[in-house]
Amino acid sequence: MSDYVQMWKDLGMDLETHDALCQVLPTAFGDVYLSQENRPEAMGFWDFVVSEIHGIRPSELIEAQKNGRKVFGTFCVYVPDEVVIAADGIVTGLCGGSQFWVPGGEKVLPKSTCPLIKASVGARLDRTCPFFRIADMYVGETTCDGKKKAWEILGEDVPMYIMDIPQMKREKDIEKWAQEIAAFAAVVEEQTGNKITVEKLNDAIRIINEKRKAMARVFAATKGKNLPISGKDRLLMTQIAFFDDPARCAQMCNKLADELDERNAKGVRVFPAGTKRILLSGTPLAIPNWKLHHIIETSGAAVVCEEMCTGTRYFENLVEEDKTTLEDQYMALSRRYMKNNCACFTPNTGRIDDILRLAKEYEVDGVIDVNLKFCCLYDTEGYTVEKALKDAGIPVLGIETDYTDTDAEQLRTRIEAFVEMLG
């Protein structure tokens, strides 16, 4: 990593602890990523971003702040980036995906909180992640109970704005979410000092739609028999998309998609023929959570798609463009975001439909349904997911895990057995 020490100091970070993190990441990345063979060349961009993960993008954000721009940190794919971008603000994802931050979170949260929440709170309170220091405002949502209460604790340390997410998907809920988006827009305007106009919002909608389309192209490349990219690499692209500038993200994803299309045309692949095709469904895999992908892809199978917020839920469905009033635009945004199927909603049959559809589209041999430990919502929904898949004759393996490595061997046995079962 280049020398960012002064920047980290200025951000008030705990340098000593942060050093420990900086030391483990390159080894982990080397073991999991760089050991793969025949990776697409375009992955070089993401390798570079990871090698400077706490340096390069943070310094861009700080530059932007010096020019008066505001940075909003978000934790959920329901929070509309478009509104922030329309006010010339910047969005950065803030979900923690490393065990490194969990003990910090456990200082203030019950142990029986999901690791994603614990890591996110720990990263802030322990001052070991620049993104958590940089964000001018955190935007939370009322999705799961763990998050709702964690916001109250984080709110003592950093300005928080909470969006009230509906729990159902009736027309009145979609209207309500549109109102919440409008209210959020007012807060963003106040924070940034910039007015959101119809024109600016349409531009922002287009920018994010382009990013979605580009990511969809990368995903589409693994629908066919030939697998030109590993699941791990695709996951990395998705994870970084939460942090990057959306226009650059679209550009890089398109470049990668071009290369993958070319590889597909030439039959260049990263897995031998006959490798079992797995759809992962379930809770999000925040960076640097690569554990399951690594185990699966070193057990004779490949992850061809993720039905996750770090997967299809992030880019599927576009926002209708070219509306002529803000009111219509907020409604168009709400309609798109409310198509997302998170286990926080009831009923959530759309998610079952999604999983069955993706299993077909990606011609998977089996589904692994993943649950972050202590996520009661996805855990409970796992029953319905497994039942629907079994009824459809699609093999499914339910797995519960956290960010530690202590269960890696047990998981490997289960996953290898599942792959053996697939034939």
Next chain:
Amino acid sequence: MEYFIGIDIGSTSTKTAVLDENGKPVCLFVMPTGWSSIDTAETVRRQLLEEGIDPEKHACIATGYGRIAVPYANKTVTEITCHARGAMALFDCGDITVIDIGGQDTKIIRTENGIVRDFVMNDKCSAGTGRFLEVMANSLAVRPDELCDLAAMGGGASISSMCTVFAESEVISLIGSGEKKENIAYAVVDSIVKKVATQAGRLEGGGQLVCLTGGLCECGYIVKALSAALKRPIVTKSDARYAGAIGAALTARKGA
């Protein structure tokens, strides 16, 4: 003569099975796994040599949690697949539910038409495993098999905690309060059986032949209690503890 060797390195004991060309066992043996799976694999190799079988010269498959520690194995296959294959052969049935109470994990496997259809394994915690039984037997100062025999004569008491550590302190306070050993032993077995029955219930609605494999299959009372909990007969055999090793040897024979 061509032989097929299966080695099942479990967390507590290591089972070896050698089959002839017809799939008939020519030798079966078990030993403690000890601290190092690598050393155990070497002991197995030497014992095989004594029997006149050089594992390097015959097809050999390793399974179990120490499966990667067998340098002379041609391949590793998970214990799920091996237990299923071994049990199907032992009980001559392609549609079977296998309950294997192992040292560190308990697995329940359902096969249909001779192939694995579904399986569940307990998670990190050791409730409902052989380890749980061992720890409790220790607190009662008896051997695990004695604990089973005692349990058959007991009744009444119960342990509520699923966690081995908490359950152990429950056992200790039962001892302290003067509860009879038989009744405590009963409570221990009852706790394992309930946990395993719940897991099994998740996998299958009933109707299939159910068999018990693994080290506890020789304990008659567990088989009986489990049958009662599942409300159906459970079959077992003394060779059932070798199900994993036999399945591995059969896999070697299939050339897979």
